[in-house]
Amino acid sequence: MSRLVLIDGSSYLYRAFHALPPLTAPDGTPTGALFGIVNMLRATLKENPDFAAFVVDASGPTFRDEMYPDYKANRPPMPDDLRAQVEPMMQIVEALGFPILRVPGVEADDVIGTLAVQAHAEGIPVTISTSDKDFAQLVRPGVTLTNTMTGSVTDEARVQEKFGVRPDQIIDLLALMGDTVDNVPGIEKCGPKTAAKWLGLYDSLDGVIAHAADIGGKIGDNLRAALGRLPLNRDLVTIKTDVALDLGPRELKLRGRDIDALRELYTRYGFGAALRELEGGKADPATRPAQATLAAASRASADGEAAPDPALAEKGEYECITDARALEAWVARLAKADLVAFDTETDSLDPMRANLVGLSFAVESGKACYIPVGHDYPGVPAQLPREQVLDALRPVLEDAGIAKLGQHGKYDLHVLRRHGVDVHGYAQDTMLESFVCNAGGLRHDMDTLARKYLGYETIKYEQVAGKGAKQILFSAVALDDATGYAAEDADVTLRLHGVLSEQLAAEPGLQRVYRDIEMPLVPVLTRMEATGVLVDAEELRRQSADLSQRMMAAQKRAHEIAGRAFNLDSPKQLGALLFDELKLPVVVKTPGGAPSTNEEALEAIADQHELPRLVLEYRGLAKLRNTYTDKLPAMINPDTGRVHTSYHQAGAATGRLSSNDPNLQNIPIRTADGRRIRTAFIAPRGRRIVACDYSQIELRIMAHLSGDQGLLRAFESGQDVHKATAAEVFEVALEEVSGDQRRAAKAINFGLMYGMSAWGLARQLGIGRGEAQDYIALYFSRYPGVRDYMERVRQQARDQGYVETVFGRRLQLNEIHSRNQAQRAGAERAAINAPMQGTAADIIKRAMVTVDQWLDGHRDQAAMLMQVHDELVFEVEAGFVDTLVAEVRKRMAAAADLKVALVVDVGVGENWDEAH
Known part of the structure; x- marks a missing residue:
């Protein structure tokens, strides 16, 4: 189920300012409050909310100032350091x-309150991130408060425990007590305990007022003296929940991070931890570690584990190799080693363009070397020629019998390949060891792992290369500094492997996932990334031009219909035109009650007027142009003429691969214009694109895991599984299943895998919630094994704290025992879905490994280009297509032995769209 996080930015800004020390940036700018805000936001992002908003107070008076001129009159002006x-x-x-x-x-409280109430009405769980007690009045099932500075969560039970009243009594509690922060005068001498006592006796403010004569003593006199202002107090402390807003909860989607802007901002303000987290995985030349420091060996790690071995935190002995004799000695050491840890230093993060600056090696803990080959600053000491070094190292690096170790080594494999060294025997990777040990527990970059497992603080790049505009490339770093920095990478990687390999050895199931799935996949992904995919830039430019022309035509026609020019991208201008001037019916409203102009609203009235249809057309065209057709040509590598995406193994906790630059998973497929973008992914002359896609793989995994006989029969019949399911659920003959019945069965089949509620099903099918609940109940009555599986896996998650895939991948569920009902429910949904998503990820990874092994004898005839969701895409010689299809289909189908067969759909064409 989707989740909305509403962040009370104004509250946190003041809270962080007063709670944290007066920190400053390198240039003296105050950053204490900013530091707290950044950490809070990073913590929020790690929770992966579906929707979120950062809400702050606008300048100027509010309606409360009109109601009560002294409202907040006692607040001092904002301190200059905070401003x-x-x-x-x-x-x-x-x-x-x-x-x-x-x-x-x-x-800001009113904006948050409005969104929270609207989201709750739509069935979206809401987390309000705040330290303000006033928000307790909004707490209800599905709406909780969280304070990221303290880690506390406030639900209904916590409100009762903390304030002594129910959430619906908080407004009356505040009205009686008053609020000194906002200058709302309460009843003299009436504190929270007295106010809670009165509400316990009389239930509400109106009840307290009605019984004011019954309350004796001085406090009773004070109450009676204040009766005239209590209704105003109540109005002032009540959070408004009907504000007219341009955006509703479902429109508050997070945008992609602006990495360049964040890098510049974090560097400017000295936020090192945030900077390291931003880069992740392979260290960035602007953020990597840089001067070895001893960590306190006695400290425990952040998650409460025992402290690391003090020996692992000791500084190493590092050697800079600048003469042939020393190089020869190290090559001899490497040749005799059982395991060689290595790392490369370059001048770019893009492995397809990076120039090699140096290499580092370690074969025993605490001792490592750095071999510079590309430092070029004035007065640099003599270095060995790069080709001489690579020629000396090539026999070791290309010997499959000498095991190699890296940290996110796929990057280094690319760099060395481009410099003429094809590394063989890449056997261990500490990033992947960590990922398999605990996929969702922490980041898997070297800095984080060293701190956690070794008690070791790695060197920061800024200490050797400077910051900001004065920062230099690694090729300009002095050799002494570069040696301490670069050799540490290899040394720390070797030390980490010693710890992580022991953890894997203690868990045979996890060790098999690491050994049999993740590590064999590294060279496969490396080959795919290096191959890239041919993209027709001219076709994309033509599409961009066409999209622009059609956008202009739609805009021109819209202006003609309106009789004047207006901004099609402005919801306010569009809403005024559609509903005020044209008097079209308001079918969908914003959370604040104003007419909505979102996609759903426009589609609802598109059959009544041409203008909504034109706006929908315009928006769709703009998204395709801005996101895809304009951007993809810029991603084409000028040296290869191809797009080279980067695949990430240690991203999603389920094991699913992700990709970026470009993100292949987001290439459109559902619309004609979207599919047209795939026509630009082409095969060269004489070759074809072949797409092989698992059919309904997660639903098949559900049948396997649940063992439900009815669902198994639905697949074994070889017929349309959704139609077969509908026949079972609605007890009709297969040939009598209606379109609506099949649609309902399909929605339930897939919805249950993602924890869909009756409300969600009702929304999807356009039926009443009661009818949707009846559908689900009927489904479970026909497929009791599915219901039993869902309950069984929930219980397993509660008992063990994790669930597993068919192949033993472990998926940790840290919130399964959370006191926060929404978090706990989310963990339970993940418990059901994660084994299916994770098993699907394992299956296609296994298939990729076996297919790549077969391709080893046919590299000149075919290449595996892309992995997108459950699909593998190939570039194949025209005369080899039939052979490849037969062999790939066989290997993909055999990638798992399930109770139902794995079915692979295949398409062939001149481009990706034709093949899909």
């Missing part, structure tokens, strides 16, 4: 991709 941090805060929030909401005339 200086507001704009940087907004820049970072924007760069992180959070929607920012600032609505004049109301407070």
Whole structure:
């Protein structure tokens, strides 16, 4: 189920300012509050919310000032040191991709309250990130408060425990107590305990007022003296929940992070941890570690494990190799070693363009060397020629009998390949060891792992290369500094392997996942990335031009219909035109009750007027052009003429591969214009694109895991599984299944795998919630094994804290025992879905390995280009297509032995769209 996080930015800004020490950036700018905000936002992003917003107060008076001129009159002006941090805060929030909401005339509390109530009404769980007690009035099932600075979560039970009243009594509690922060005068001498006592006796403020004469003593006199202002108090402390907003909960999607902007901001303000987290995995030349320091060996790791072995945190002895005799001695050591840890230093993060600057090696803990080959600053000592070094190392690096170890070594394999060294025997990778040990527990970059497992703080790049505009390339770093920095990488990687390999050895199931799935996949992905895919830039430019022309035509026609020019991208202007001037019916409203102009709203009235259809057309064209056709040509490597995506093995906790630059998983497929983009992914002359796609793989895995006989029969029949399911659920003959019945069965089949509720099914099918609940109940009555599996796996998650895939991949569920009902429910949904998604990920990875092994004898005839969801895409000689299809289909189908057969759909064409 989707989740909305609403961040009370104004509250956190003040809270962080007063709670944290007066930190400053390198240039003296105050950063204490900013530091707290950044850490809070990073923590929020790690929770992967579906929707989120950062809400702050707008400048100027609000409606409460009109109601009560002295409202907040006693608040001092914002301190200068805090004011200086507001704009940087907004820049970072924007760069992180959070929607920012600032609505004049109301407070941030009212915007949050409106969105929370609207999201709750739509069945979306809401987390309000705040330290303000006033928000307790919004707490209800599915709406909780969280304080990321303290880690506390407030649900209904916690409200009762903390305040002594129910959430629906919080407004009345505040009205009685008053609020000194906002200058709302309460009843003299009436504190929270007295107010809670009265509400316990009389239930509400109105009840307290009605029984004011019954309350004796001085406090009773004080109550009666304040009766006239209590209704105003209540109005002032009540969070408004009907603010007219341009955006609703489902429109508050996080944008992609602006990495360049964040890098610049984090560097400017000295946020080292955030900078390291930003880069992740392979260390960035602008953020990698740089001067070895001893960590306190006695400290425990952050997650409460025992402290690392003190010996692992000791500084190593590192040697810089600049003469042939020393190089020869190290090559001899490497040739005799059982395991060689290695790393490369370059001048770019793009392995397809990076130039080799140096190499580092380690074969025993605490001792390593650095071999510079590309440092070029004035006065640099003599270095061995790069080709001489590579020629000396090639026999070791290309010997499959000498095991190699790296940290995110796929990058290094690319760099060495491009410099004429094809590394064989790449056997261990500490990033992948960590990922398999605990996929969702922590980041898997070297800095984080060294700190956690070794108690070792790695060197920071800025200490050897400088910061900001003065930062230099690694090729300009002095050899002494470069040696301490680079050799440490190899040394720390070797030390980490010693710890992580022992953890894997203690878990045979995890060790098999690492040994049989993840490590064999590294060279496969390396080959795919190096091969890339041919993209027709001219075709994309033609598409961009066509999309632009059609956008202009749609805009021109819209202006003609309106009788004037207006901004098609402005919801306010569009709403005024559609509903005020044209008097079209308002079918969908924003959370604040205003007419909506979102896609759903426009589609609902598109059959009544041409203008909504034109706006929908315009928006669809703009998205395709801005996201794909304009950007893909810029990603073509000028040396190869191809697009080279990067695959990430240690990203999704389920084991699913992801990719970036470009993100292949997001290439459109559902619309004609979207599919047209795939026509630009082409085969060269004489070759074809072949796409092999698993059919309904997760549903087949559900049948296997649940063992439900009815679902197994539905697949074994070889017929349309959704139609077969509909026949079972609705108890009709197969040939009598209606389109609506099949659609309902399909929605349930897939929805249950993702924890869909009756509300979600009702929304998807356009039926009542009761009818949807009846569908689900009927489904479970026909497929009791599915219901039993879902309950069984939930219980397993509660008992063990994790679930597993068919192949033993472990998926940790850290929130399965959370006191937060929404978090706990999310973990339970993940418990059901993760084994299916994870098993699907394992299956296609296994298939990729076996297919690549077969391709080893046919590299000149075919290449595996892409992996997208459950699909493998190949480039194949025209005369070899039939052979490849037969062999790939056989190997993909045999990648798992399930209770139902794996079915592979195949398409062939001149481009990806034709083959899909």
